[in-house]
Amino acid sequence: xxxxEFFTNRASVRAxxxxxxxxxxxxxxxxxxxxxAPSTGNMQLYTVIVTRDPERKxxxxxxxxxxxAARNCDVMLTVCADVHRFDLWxxxxxxxxxxxxxxxxxxxxxxxSIFAQQFITAAExxxxxxxxxxxxxxxxxGFTEALRLPKGVIPLFGIAVGWPSxxxxxxxxxxxxxIVSREVYHEPTLADIDSYYAEKENLEESAKYIAENNKxxxxxxxxxxxxxxxxNERTGVELLKFLSAxxxx
Amino acid sequence: xxxxEFFTNRASVRAxxxxxxxxxxxxxxxxxxxxxAPSTGNMQLYTVIVTRDPERKxxxxxxxxxxxAARNCDVMLTVCADVHRFDLWxxxxxxxxxxxxxxxxxxxxxxxSIFAQQFITAAExxxxxxxxxxxxxxxxxGFTEALRLPKGVIPLFGIAVGWPSxxxxxxxxxxxxxIVSREVYHEPTLADIDSYYAEKENLEESAKYIAENNKxxxxxxxxxxxxxxxxNERTGVELLKFLSAxxxx
Numbered sequence: 001x002x003x004x005e006f007f008t009n010r011a012s013v014r015a016x017x018x019x020x021x022x023x024x025x026x027x028x029x030x031x032x033x034x035x036x037a038p039s040t041g042n043m044q045l046y047t048v049i050v051t052r053d054p055e056r057k058x059x060x061x062x063x064x065x066x067x068x069a070a071r072n073c074d075v076m077l078t079v080c081a082d083v084h085r086f087d088l089w090x091x092x093x094x095x096x097x098x099x100x101x102x103x104x105x106x107x108x109x110x111x112x113s114i115f116a117q118q119f120i121t122a123a124e125x126x127x128x129x130x131x132x133x134x135x136x137x138x139x140x141x142g143f144t145e146a147l148r149l150p151k152g153v154i155p156l157f158g159i160a161v162g163w164p165s166x167x168x169x170x171x172x173x174x175x176x177x178x179i180v181s182r183e184v185y186h187e188p189t190l191a192d193i194d195s196y197y198a199e200k201e202n203l204e205e206s207a208k209y210i211a212e213n214n215k216x217x218x219x220x221x222x223x224x225x226x227x228x229x230x231x232n233e234r235t236g237v238e239l240l241k242f243l244s245a246x247x248x249x
Numbered sequence: 250x251x252x253x254e255f256f257t258n259r260a261s262v263r264a265x266x267x268x269x270x271x272x273x274x275x276x277x278x279x280x281x282x283x284x285x286a287p288s289t290g291n292m293q294l295y296t297v298i299v300t301r302d303p304e305r306k307x308x309x310x311x312x313x314x315x316x317x318a319a320r321n322c323d324v325m326l327t328v329c330a331d332v333h334r335f336d337l338w339x340x341x342x343x344x345x346x347x348x349x350x351x352x353x354x355x356x357x358x359x360x361x362s363i364f365a366q367q368f369i370t371a372a373e374x375x376x377x378x379x380x381x382x383x384x385x386x387x388x389x390x391g392f393t394e395a396l397r398l399p400k401g402v403i404p405l406f407g408i409a410v411g412w413p414s415x416x417x418x419x420x421x422x423x424x425x426x427x428i429v430s431r432e433v434y435h436e437p438t439l440a441d442i443d444s445y446y447a448e449k450e451n452l453e454e455s456a457k458y459i460a461e462n463n464k465x466x467x468x469x470x471x472x473x474x475x476x477x478x479x480x481n482e483r484t485g486v487e488l489l490k491f492l493s494a495x496x497x498x
Binding site: 003004007008010012028029030031032033034035036037038040041042043044046047048049050051052053056080085086088089090092093094095096097098099100101102103104105106107109110113114115116117118120121122125126132134137146147148149150153156157170171172173174176178179180181182183184185187188190193194196197216217218219220222223224226227228229230231232233234235236237239240243244 | 252253256257259261277278279280281282283284285286287289290291292293295296297298299300301302305329334335337338339341342343344345346347348349350351352353354355356358359362363364365366367369370371374375381383386395396397398399402405406419420421422423425427428429430431432433434436437439442443445446465466467468469471472473475476477478479480481482483484485486488489492493
């Protein structure tokens with residue numbers, strides 16, 4: 001069971017060695033490996049865009065709110081949910097795609113997420129460092145324009161990739177009881193909530209975040225500063241447009 | 250790079266050894282390992298429900314359209330997108346969760362998919378067989394009732410888990426060019442589509458599916474029989490209800 005230590009010791013990497021590059025050959029081997037992840041009906045409803053050109057990378061990093069991981073990575077990937085390729089296949093084969101609706105497009109979001117995680121696992125197992133850049137969802141229109149995405153393709157997240165210049169530190173996780181229910185959903189009591197979040201709330205860095213942001217609780221830092229409602233609402237409007245678009249739009 | 254062979258040789262497993270059981274200890278180790286997958290802001294917006302009780306398992310298998318993998322697995326997991334736990338934490342800590350909207354709930358769908366794939370990778374690396382059961386999405390209300398899911402929790406897919414009784418065969422994949430674009434989205438030409446889907450269309454089993462279903466093309470089998478529009482549209486209605494629900498519903 002030693003391989004399980006790989007999973008529990010892994011960490012996202014945000015600092016990359018500027019002098020060491022990810023070869024095209026290695027990247028393609030990793031993408032090929034990841035493409036063997038399961039997908040809905042083996043339809044592979046995703047596309048990944050590889051950005052290496054320095055100007056384009058800088059442009060996308062800016063759209064990723066200039067996060068250090070985005071600015072310093074060697075290669076940036078943008079993972080997209082994609083029903084467009086399947087639709088084109090159907091059109092070329094006298095078939096009417098059934099994926100042009102919210103249900104079909106959700107399958108693409110799942111396929112893309114599963115593919116992305118399989119890529120990251122394969123990359124980390126081979127020594128590369130990776131970091132998800134969820135910020136693609138905050139500016140779907142901007143990424144769509146920059147990457148020339150057609151209708152039926154939505155940018156889900158970026159992945160910053162490179163050779164690590166510093167080892168990442170595994171971050172805290174909720175205890176297993178918080179995320180696993182047996183037989184039916186376990187509705188957490190207030191005591192459960194206290195216990196689930198105790199480790200996270202007692203981290204030294206949590207006190208720092210609370211103080212820096214003039215908040216009373218760590219949950220307020222998450223809710224008001226890190227993942228504010230207004231931004232998620234804007235993302236939601238774009239998401240619903242993508243999910244609900246009709247063929248005639 | 251030998252570990253990449255693990256990824257390219259993996260296959261979903263639908264036939265399980267009825268005499269060999271997945272121990273509680275192993276399952277918990279795998280779930281714990283998977284919980285170290287990245288998630289949005291490390292919020293872990295997912296819950297997994299473990300079903301071992303034979304009657305409950307049979308009930309869920311029936312809801313999974315009596316697929317053999319569902320009927321014969323040793324343990325069934327149901328992976329759910331979950332903003333409810335985070336909301337409870339916020340309520341208990343004088344914060345207003347910003348995840349109660351389509352944008353926040355999409356993050357939960359991504360987190361849950363990423364967690365599920367990390368579980369499957371860890372399980373397969375330790376000799377277990379797994380199969381996604383996407384059919385949970387076809388009957389969200391039924392799974393919600395059976396698993397007593399509260400508002401803010403949506404069943405995404407099942408995972409059938411067990412010790413394999415037969416080795417799975419890796420299935421075909423689209424060529425790398427089909428799923429990878431360089432710098433900007435590559436809009437496929439008709440010739441590209443022909444080339445991307447040639448291997449799949451030329452498989453012996455594809456001819457069988459076309460004949461069995463009285464269709465002209467493999468795309469018609471996918472679009473009319475395997476992933477019909479009507480079912481995806483019904484799923485979409487439920488999905489949009491989940492994504493768009495307001496706090497007061």
